[in-house]
Amino acid sequence: MAEYPRAEHILNESTEVPTGRLGIWWFLASEVVIFGGLIATYVLFRWQHPEWAAEASHTLNFAGALNTMVLLTSSLTVVLAHAAITEGKFQLAARNLGFTLLGGAIFMGVKAYEYSHEIAAGFVPARSLFWSFYYTMTGLHALHVLGGMIAIATVLVAVRKGHAPQRVEYVGLYWHFVDIVWIFLFPLLYLAS
Amino acid sequence: MSTAAIAHPKSFWREYVFSTDHKTIAKQYLSTGIFMALVGGLLAYVMRMQLAYPGQAIPGYGTIDPQSYNAVVTMHGTIMIFWVAMPILLAAFGNFLIPLMIGAADMAFPRLNMLSYWIFFLSTVVLLASFFVPGGAAAGGWTSYPPLSGSAAYSGGQWGVTLWLLAVAMEFAAFLMGGINFITTAINNRAPGMKLFDMPLMVWMQLGASIIFLFSVGPLIAGAVMLILDRVAATGFYNPATGGDPILFQHLFWFFGHPEVYVILLPGFGAVAEVLPVFSRKPFFGYRMMVYATIITGVLSFIVWAHHQFIAGIDPRLATAFSITTILISVPIAVMTFAFIATLYKGSIELKTPMLFALGTLVVFLLGGVTGIHLGTAATDIYLHDTYFVVAHFHYTLIPPVFFGFFAAWYYWFPKMFGRMLNEGLGKAHFWLTFIFMHVTFIPMFLLGFGGHHRRISNPQFFEAMQGPEAERLQIIATAGAIGILLSQIPFVVNSVLSLLRGAKAPANPWQANTLEWTVPSPPPHGNFETVPQVYRGPYEYSVPDRVDDWFPQDAKV
Numbered sequence: 001m002a003e004y005p006r007a008e009h010i011l012n013e014s015t016e017v018p019t020g021r022l023g024i025w026w027f028l029a030s031e032v033v034i035f036g037g038l039i040a041t042y043v044l045f046r047w048q049h050p051e052w053a054a055e056a057s058h059t060l061n062f063a064g065a066l067n068t069m070v071l072l073t074s075s076l077t078v079v080l081a082h083a084a085i086t087e088g089k090f091q092l093a094a095r096n097l098g099f100t101l102l103g104g105a106i107f108m109g110v111k112a113y114e115y116s117h118e119i120a121a122g123f124v125p126a127r128s129l130f131w132s133f134y135y136t137m138t139g140l141h142a143l144h145v146l147g148g149m150i151a152i153a154t155v156l157v158a159v160r161k162g163h164a165p166q167r168v169e170y171v172g173l174y175w176h177f178v179d180i181v182w183i184f185l186f187p188l189l190y191l192a193s
Numbered sequence: 194m195s196t197a198a199i200a201h202p203k204s205f206w207r208e209y210v211f212s213t214d215h216k217t218i219a220k221q222y223l224s225t226g227i228f229m230a231l232v233g234g235l236l237a238y239v240m241r242m243q244l245a246y247p248g249q250a251i252p253g254y255g256t257i258d259p260q261s262y263n264a265v266v267t268m269h270g271t272i273m274i275f276w277v278a279m280p281i282l283l284a285a286f287g288n289f290l291i292p293l294m295i296g297a298a299d300m301a302f303p304r305l306n307m308l309s310y311w312i313f314f315l316s317t318v319v320l321l322a323s324f325f326v327p328g329g330a331a332a333g334g335w336t337s338y339p340p341l342s343g344s345a346a347y348s349g350g351q352w353g354v355t356l357w358l359l360a361v362a363m364e365f366a367a368f369l370m371g372g373i374n375f376i377t378t379a380i381n382n383r384a385p386g387m388k389l390f391d392m393p394l395m396v397w398m399q400l401g402a403s404i405i406f407l408f409s410v411g412p413l414i415a416g417a418v419m420l421i422l423d424r425v426a427a428t429g430f431y432n433p434a435t436g437g438d439p440i441l442f443q444h445l446f447w448f449f450g451h452p453e454v455y456v457i458l459l460p461g462f463g464a465v466a467e468v469l470p471v472f473s474r475k476p477f478f479g480y481r482m483m484v485y486a487t488i489i490t491g492v493l494s495f496i497v498w499a500h501h502q503f504i505a506g507i508d509p510r511l512a513t514a515f516s517i518t519t520i521l522i523s524v525p526i527a528v529m530t531f532a533f534i535a536t537l538y539k540g541s542i543e544l545k546t547p548m549l550f551a552l553g554t555l556v557v558f559l560l561g562g563v564t565g566i567h568l569g570t571a572a573t574d575i576y577l578h579d580t581y582f583v584v585a586h587f588h589y590t591l592i593p594p595v596f597f598g599f600f601a602a603w604y605y606w607f608p609k610m611f612g613r614m615l616n617e618g619l620g621k622a623h624f625w626l627t628f629i630f631m632h633v634t635f636i637p638m639f640l641l642g643f644g645g646h647h648r649r650i651s652n653p654q655f656f657e658a659m660q661g662p663e664a665e666r667l668q669i670i671a672t673a674g675a676i677g678i679l680l681s682q683i684p685f686v687v688n689s690v691l692s693l694l695r696g697a698k699a700p701a702n703p704w705q706a707n708t709l710e711w712t713v714p715s716p717p718p719h720g721n722f723e724t725v726p727q728v729y730r731g732p733y734e735y736s737v738p739d740r741v742d743d744w745f746p747q748d749a750k751v
Contacts, residue, residue: 009298014383023377033411132428
């Protein structure tokens with residue numbers, strides 16, 4: 001693996017793990033408990049309320065499935081970007097990050113279609129507790145997708161100019177996390193109906 | 194690599210305002226925290242005057258209505274925990290000390306560090322602004338339980354609680370950034386030769402506190418999002434009418450809230466652990482045991498939260514389980530206390546001001562910890578819950594780390610932070626006055642609590658059970674004590690200001706201590722270390738036989 005450049009104020013790396021990678025993993029740990037708290041709360045409620053299955057049948061399974069596919073594919077391209085950067089191919093990495101960005105955009109577009117369709121049909125957040133959870137969980141996740149897209153766009157610009165190769169891995173880790181959260185949300189909110 | 198190569202910022206704004214230097218950021222957190230302590234202290238004054246002389250005009254404030262009284266109680270708690278204890282103990286001293294103690298030039302992520310402070314600053318502005326919105330500041334208690342906090346109809350106004358939630362959420366974001374920085378720095382940026390078990394205990398405690406915070410705050414962030422949505426988007430997460438559950442918020446809150454006690458306690462104990470060996474000229478007793486006790490405390494702190502909910506209607510079988518874990522957590526804390534005491538045993542004790550405050554921390558905390566047994570046990574808690582006994586108990590547990598621990602750290606590291614020595618006489622006066630008035634204030638509250646005096650009541654005369662000359666006398670004594678505590682801070686302010694202006698210049702190592710921060714000039718330059726230090730030994734090798742000096746710096750080869 002290519003050597004990661006080190007900031008001038010980093011005098012020593014005791015564990016020989018790049019400091020940025022360590023920071024990202026701790027950041028993801030903090031994110032896990034945020035979504036963990038929300039998902040655990042939802043699961044406990046859902047357990048008590050089997051009748052929510054009828055509500056959940058109004059979610060758009062095909063849209064959710066499409067989004068799952070889009071998000072997983074965008075995770076593949078971010079891995080390809082990482083592979084390219086370890087071989088020093090900055091332009092190829094940038095192109096793959098671009099594909100990931102496109103995936104994120106499609107995901108958000110489908111999400112917007114779903115929300116507007118559901119709200120038009122009367123399934124608003126205040127309709128019942130299931131829909132409250134649905135919008136809170138998918139909404140918080142969508143905000144993370146948006147944040148990830150901003151981060152990836154920033155890294156893309158730097159990588160095109162041949163800077164900051166280490167950041168491809170860091171945004172990649174974050175993008176995988178966002179992806180994995182969706183893997184939990186999709187069956188819990190859409191499929192279990 | 195020489196750290197002197199790191200460019201020193203030139204412009205005023207980059208050096209003092211939007212600085213990425215951990216020492217400047219520490220001072221920014223410190224000054225914001227001290228300012229908020231003043232605000233919190235004045236709120237306590239208003240509250241105490243109302244309780245001692247209900248319904249009468251309070252000098253400097255006027256008469257207070259129940260809604261405003263509730264807001265004062267709420268904001269006093271919120272400010273003292275989130276805007277005083279956290280910024281001073283964690284953010285200020287963690288930022289200042291971690292890089293210096295482990296031989297790093299700065300935090301791992303200096304720009305993230307700057308962002309963390311400015312988000313915190315913004316959260317402070319939002320919180321203070323909430324005093325001036327229609328309906329006033331949040332008044333549902335610092336725990337913000339629904340239904341009180343769940344709808345505008347109960348909380349007095351639409352804006353107070355919403356701004357409170359926003360401010361707290363921003364504050365958490367700031368401290369998550371800070372925490373990730375602390376953890377990464379302590380794990381990865383130690384000077385060559387410094388193993389984990391060569392780290393000063395202060396660094397261990399900051400690391401422990403940051404990890405506990407990082408793993409406990411997530412569910413409350415989720416819970417706060419749900420509460421905001423309940424208020425602004427008409428969801429019903431905490432509303433039984435829609436199938437929601439108000440107890441859910443209590444679980445999410447205390448899953449964070451109880452570990453938070455240790456987030457605050459550990460850095461205070463860290464300061465004590467640094468001061469005791471230096472002023473007893475002895476190695477720290479049971480260094481590794483102290484580290485293990487910290488880890489065990491951290492783990493146990495995640496499974497005690499429901500002891501705050503014994504009367505909230507939880508299953509009695511659950512109450513027993515949480516009673517047991519609660520009593521269990523006193524074991525590692527007792528290990529720490531005994532390690533502190535054993536460090537003193539047969540030492541050459543020098544009662545300088547930092548030492549007095551460190552010893553004061555132990556004495557006061559012991560009383561707080563012992564009274565915690567009453568509340569952790571479900572059977573006694575059912576009687577004492579929500580009485581002044583609880584108020585006295587948590588002030589006895591939180592004032593030691595937050596104020597005594599802070600003052601120990603202040604008097605100990607002030608020379609390093611500002612390059613000046615503090616006055617010993619004024620420091621000792623500050624300690625004794627604060628120590629005495631602390632007991633004058635809170636011992637009466639234990640007695641009031643045993644008498645069944647309920648807390649969070651704006652006017653004791655509303656309830657027959659809370660009337661009577663004895664209760665009135667105790668309330669007046671407690672109020673006199675609280676005013677005494679506030680006035681006792683005058684020597685602290687005078688001492689600090691005078692010393693900053695014309696105190697004696699501090700040498701690099703005024704206390705003849707071992708840890709790395711004392712090897713650099715006072716105050717340390719940008720980039721901290723002239724050359725990367727090499728560490729050869731642990732932090733507490735005092736009075737080593739066959740050595741001329743009775744201290745042995747971590748970076749000294751022989």
